[in-house]
Amino acid sequence: KLTNNLIKTHSTCNEVKSNGMIHFRHNLGSVINHPLTPNSIAASSSDTTSVKEIQPTEEMIQSSLLKQLKKDYPTAQDWPKFKGEGKYNHLEFIKWVDLIIADLKMPEELVTAKLGLIFEGLARQWYLEIRSDVGPMSWPQWKIQIENRFGTDAWKHNMEEAFMKDTFNPSIHKSCLQWSLQQKKRIQAFDPESSVKRIIEKILFRMNGTIRNAIKSLMGANITWDKFIEAFQDVCKDNNIMQKYK
Template identity: 30%
Template sequence: MSYSEKEALKKLPETSSWPKFSLTGEYDSIELIDYIYGPFIDVPSIPDYWITARLNTAFRGHASIWYTEMREIHGRRTRPWWKRQIIQKYRNSTWIWQKIMSFENDRYSVNKDPYEWCLRQSKRLKGIDP
């Protein structure tokens, strides 16, 4: 490993700080995709396979089993490929329909925190059309 590769490797965040994808959170898939495409990871000196090789640390439970099976079948793949697979598997038509209904039925009221309400609606929109 060259000196420049070692320096680039230091720029990668610790895997313990990566968001966990366990299928329990409503927006787990969105958060993980945003993270692996985040601005601090998009450093040209960091090869794509360094990031995708660490994806296994982000998956938990059934999502981990799915990831392991996909990796065994398809081998090493790029971030865009993993993004497509996550979207195909976990953002199906039922999930999208639920987000649309949640978006349409959630009305702002004076009792709610406006920031939280806007953030929730923003996540729903992003989930519907990333």
């Protein structure tokens, strides 16, 4: 009698008997199985396996990330050229390559393989001689070679001389940030042991006294590079100060 009532109520369901238990298969295709039947256990096991299979592992994530980073590897045309003559800065070149290796996880072998295309003029001649005499080298080894060859005393003297001659002038230097960064690079070239505080002090003395004092009063006692730049930019926007020196 109970079965007849259920059939009338669920007209869209088919009655299925298994081990004395009644199950119903809905016309939408979903099956309600007893949790202890063999079919139900097998289905549950299969579902669990399929869920585990689609969970990305750490290895899969890293592999996918590496593939994406490889798309962003710069071509030889995109790399900065280095001639090793004139007003060059080999430290900037080294820093750029280090960042590419770190940020894009670029293999060092790909970097050293491009050096022959990146170097130009005097630097290329030097590279070909070293490469022929010494053979393949790692990027850390090449960095040492570059620093020894191009970080000469004469180069350091030229960088210091350029720093001393470049006094801040609002009429010439339209960007106080650009001028400050250029001076900072020069100091790091001829005096790499300088602290941030010492670098700022040296830069301040390449300015007019009024501008220098205005910056120092805005910075306060806790001197950082960011505070210095912020104070310098604020002073540069002050027409009452800047107009006197244009």
